[in-house]
Amino acid sequence: MIRFILLQNRQGKTRLAKYYVPLEDSEKHKVEYEVHRLVVNRDPKFTNFVEFRTHKVIYRRYAGLFFALCVDITDNELAYLECIHLFVEILDHFFSNVCELDLVFNFHKVYLILDEFILAGELQETSKRAIIERMGELEKLE
Amino acid sequence: MALSGMRGLSVFISDIRNCPNKEQERLRVDKELGNIRTRFKSEKGLTHYEKKKYVWKMLYIHMLGYDVDFGHMEAVSLISAPKYPEKQVGYIVTSSLLNENHDFLRLAINTVRNDIIGRNETFQCLALTMVGNIGGREFSESLAPDVQKLLISSSCRPLVRKKAALCLLRLYRKNPDVVNIDGWADRMAQLLDERDLGVLTSSTSLLVALVSNNHEAYWSCLPKCVKILERLARNQDIPQEYTYYGIPSPWLQVKAMRALQYFPTIEDPNIRRSLFEVLQRILMGTDVVKNVNKNNASHAVLFEALALVMHLDAEKEMMSQCVALLGKFIAVREPNIRYLGLENMSRMLMVTDVHDSIKRHQAQIITSLKDPDISIRRRALDLLYGMCDVSNAKDIVEELLQYLSAADFAMREELSLKAAILAEKFAPDLSWYVDVILQLIDKAGDFVSDDIWFRVVQFVTNNEDLQPYAAAKAREYLDKPAIHETMVKVSAYLLGEYSHLLARRPGCSPKEIFTVIHEKLPTVSTTTIPILLSTYAKILMHTQPADPELQKIVWAIFNKYESCIDVEIQQRAVEYFALSKKGAALMDILAEMPKFPERQSALLKKAEDAEVDSAEQSAIKLRAQQQMSNALVVTDQRPANGAPSDCWRA
Numbered sequence: 001m002i003r004f005i006l007l008q009n010r011q012g013k014t015r016l017a018k019y020y021v022p023l024e025d026s027e028k029h030k031v032e033y034e035v036h037r038l039v040v041n042r043d044p045k046f047t048n049f050v051e052f053r054t055h056k057v058i059y060r061r062y063a064g065l066f067f068a069l070c071v072d073i074t075d076n077e078l079a080y081l082e083c084i085h086l087f088v089e090i091l092d093h094f095f096s097n098v099c100e101l102d103l104v105f106n107f108h109k110v111y112l113i114l115d116e117f118i119l120a121g122e123l124q125e126t127s128k129r130a131i132i133e134r135m136g137e138l139e140k141l142e
Numbered sequence: 143m144a145l146s147g148m149r150g151l152s153v154f155i156s157d158i159r160n161c162p163n164k165e166q167e168r169l170r171v172d173k174e175l176g177n178i179r180t181r182f183k184s185e186k187g188l189t190h191y192e193k194k195k196y197v198w199k200m201l202y203i204h205m206l207g208y209d210v211d212f213g214h215m216e217a218v219s220l221i222s223a224p225k226y227p228e229k230q231v232g233y234i235v236t237s238s239l240l241n242e243n244h245d246f247l248r249l250a251i252n253t254v255r256n257d258i259i260g261r262n263e264t265f266q267c268l269a270l271t272m273v274g275n276i277g278g279r280e281f282s283e284s285l286a287p288d289v290q291k292l293l294i295s296s297s298c299r300p301l302v303r304k305k306a307a308l309c310l311l312r313l314y315r316k317n318p319d320v321v322n323i324d325g326w327a328d329r330m331a332q333l334l335d336e337r338d339l340g341v342l343t344s345s346t347s348l349l350v351a352l353v354s355n356n357h358e359a360y361w362s363c364l365p366k367c368v369k370i371l372e373r374l375a376r377n378q379d380i381p382q383e384y385t386y387y388g389i390p391s392p393w394l395q396v397k398a399m400r401a402l403q404y405f406p407t408i409e410d411p412n413i414r415r416s417l418f419e420v421l422q423r424i425l426m427g428t429d430v431v432k433n434v435n436k437n438n439a440s441h442a443v444l445f446e447a448l449a450l451v452m453h454l455d456a457e458k459e460m461m462s463q464c465v466a467l468l469g470k471f472i473a474v475r476e477p478n479i480r481y482l483g484l485e486n487m488s489r490m491l492m493v494t495d496v497h498d499s500i501k502r503h504q505a506q507i508i509t510s511l512k513d514p515d516i517s518i519r520r521r522a523l524d525l526l527y528g529m530c531d532v533s534n535a536k537d538i539v540e541e542l543l544q545y546l547s548a549a550d551f552a553m554r555e556e557l558s559l560k561a562a563i564l565a566e567k568f569a570p571d572l573s574w575y576v577d578v579i580l581q582l583i584d585k586a587g588d589f590v591s592d593d594i595w596f597r598v599v600q601f602v603t604n605n606e607d608l609q610p611y612a613a614a615k616a617r618e619y620l621d622k623p624a625i626h627e628t629m630v631k632v633s634a635y636l637l638g639e640y641s642h643l644l645a646r647r648p649g650c651s652p653k654e655i656f657t658v659i660h661e662k663l664p665t666v667s668t669t670t671i672p673i674l675l676s677t678y679a680k681i682l683m684h685t686q687p688a689d690p691e692l693q694k695i696v697w698a699i700f701n702k703y704e705s706c707i708d709v710e711i712q713q714r715a716v717e718y719f720a721l722s723k724k725g726a727a728l729m730d731i732l733a734e735m736p737k738f739p740e741r742q743s744a745l746l747k748k749a750e751d752a753e754v755d756s757a758e759q760s761a762i763k764l765r766a767q768q769q770m771s772n773a774l775v776v777t778d779q780r781p782a783n784g785a786p787s788d789c790w791r792a
Contacts, residue, residue, distance in 0.1 A: 022241035046515035078442035120274040120312040122347040127383040
């Protein structure tokens with residue numbers, strides 16, 4: 001399962017953090033710091049998988065943002081790597097050519113999208129269309 | 143695209159971004175928190191709209207890294223708001239700020255339950271989502287039956303049912319008893335007939351969890367999984383929206399194959415045949431394409447198929463195909479595939495007898511050991527460790543030792559431990575083993591635990607032929623200008639016991655041996671000095687006829703340490719001084735150490751006891767049993783009178 005999802009920029013600022021396991025705030029800060037350090041210095045030619053404590057982190061960089069998923073040791077790495085990509089495609093569609101600033105000023109929408117995509121640490125829906133349609137429904141209720 | 147209707151929030155975010163430094167940011171945040179706190183406490187009370195705005199601000203502040211404890215109550219209270227916009231904020235912010243260990247969350251259980259069983263679909267979704275993401279045991283007990291009802295209700299949209307499936311999954315993980323197997327097994331099988339792929343994806347995740355704990359109850363789901371796989375692999379009426387770069391939901395394929403790995407066998411020959419057809423097609427039909435995402439997705443499916451093939455213990459031919467594929471993968475440029483190739487080769491070693499085929503790729507694997515990417519190095523090390531046997535042990539261990547000098551600290555401990563274990567299990571001869579361990583201590587002393595050098599001493603003690611060789615080697619190392627403390631310990635011990643065997647060699651008279659050891663005394667800590675004192679006493683004892691000059695020097699040392707503040711050192715100094723004055727009688731008291739009883743290697747035990755999850759642990763045990771060892775040094779005999787403790791005086 002996915003234990004947490006982090007979106008961080010190159011300076012280590014957290015743009016999105018979703019935890020599917022219970023962690024106290026101090027533990028979260030520690031995790032965010034460690035994951036950032038782990039991925040920010042890795043050469044782009046290296047694998048997108050890196051060991052983290054007793055789990056692993058699947059990550060990819062998109063422009064100035066690092067998308068990182070922490071998953072169980074036995075999970076399928078490539079499947080989660082493409083899960084990240086699917087999420088980025090959804091954001092890209094929703095925000096029409098997404099950039100970091102969109103995610104900053106609309107962070108609450110990003111949480112909404114994420115909640116349609118992943119639940120309980122597992123993939124909930126893999127159809128971009130279904131998720132975008134759902135977001136449309138929700139916008140009308142605001 | 144600005145936030146609709148919450149100008150205050152946008153302005154706040156802009157303010158924060160315009161702060162020139164961290165100090166200013168903190169000031170701005172504190173100001174806002176103060177404002178929010180005041181408004182929350184004020185008599186007037188806030189409208190739901192205002193609460194919504196402040197609670198979002200709190201989440202933003204929290205994301206920046208600041209504490210917002212006082213706001214938990216407010217976020218939770220918004221969950222009870224009558225209208226959707228405010229309720230939504232309550233649910234989402236609560237999910238981010240709180241977790242199952244927060245007592246506050248309990249206050250919301252009733253409201254949440256009402257939302258779940260109520261008629262408002264949007265509220266149901268909000269509630270299911272929050273419970274699915276952060277629900278704990280208590281939620282589990284109160285809500286599981288209601289969530290189950292939603293999951294199987296035909297009047298609920300797929301939207302609700304897929305959330306219900308994953309919500310139930312979480313509740314099950316928190317308390318497995320909430321899913322009553324008797325009633326549920328059939329329902330689960332029915333759920334797998336689902337047309338909507340979103341619901342199917344979620345239900346399959348639920349299935350994986352259920353089956354991993356109890357496959358017996360869910361046999362009826364097995365054929366359904368195979369059907370799902372067939373449907374996807376043949377792209378049989380898969381809606382376009384569930385196709386990812388031309389591949390029908392790779393994630394669902396992976397999940398279905400994962401579920402199948404929890405059933406020990408497939409009894410029905412028809413089902414078995416269908417499944418193997420699908421797997422064969424995946425194995426042989428996955429090409430490398432230019433598009434990165436398509437490539438990753440198709441290979442995600444391929445690697446899961448590989449894992450399933452390994453699990454099903456396919457015929458030899460299919461297994462060789464797998465090894466051939468993996469052999470290709472470990473040599474490609476693309477790092478992810480290379481990594482997975484190495485990882486899966488290690489897995490193959492554990493389940494089937496493909497040692498020989500894998501050994502053909504040894505050179506490539508050794509190259510990977512030196513890859514600039516630490517993730518790949520780790521996998522290569524695991525694989526080398528797993529594929530080591532008597533025929534290639536020398537080569538592999540020597541590679542590991544060579545690599546050790548260049549390795550970074552993160553890997554040195556693991557490398558040392560593994561090299562030591564391999565050397566012990568597969569040494570072609572004992573003197574090579576001694577060489578290897580001494581080299582290890584020389585190159586990576588910090589990471590060589592006491593277990594390792596104790597073991598070397600045990601073997602030398604138990605093998606008379608080895609003793610002069612070991613002593614000579616120890617003597618060589620002592621000539622080096624700067625050696626690790628562990629080297630001093632082991633050399634001193636070995637020379638104490640056996641240097642008399644070298645007495646006629648140049649540079650090995652008792653006095654010379656003593657001098658070269660004593661030179662190192664200023665460089666060691668108080669834990670090593672006791673060993674040195676024992677060594678001096680033994681050297682004296684072995685020097686027959688006695689050398690009065692040497693005696694004088696050593697006695698002076700004993701005298702000096704009689705007033706040492708460390709109790710162990712003091713005691714030894716006093717006792718050795720008295721004993722050594724006894725002359726010939728000393729021989730009996732300080733006789734050579736007797737042979738050690740054979741027992742299980744502490745190293746192997748250490749590797750077993752290391753924190754690994756239970757699956758890995760049984761794999762390690764299985765591995766240890768399977769590995770054929772013609773080694774001279776390892777034995778599983780246990781002494782008849784019970785194993786003595788690990789402590790012995792050096």
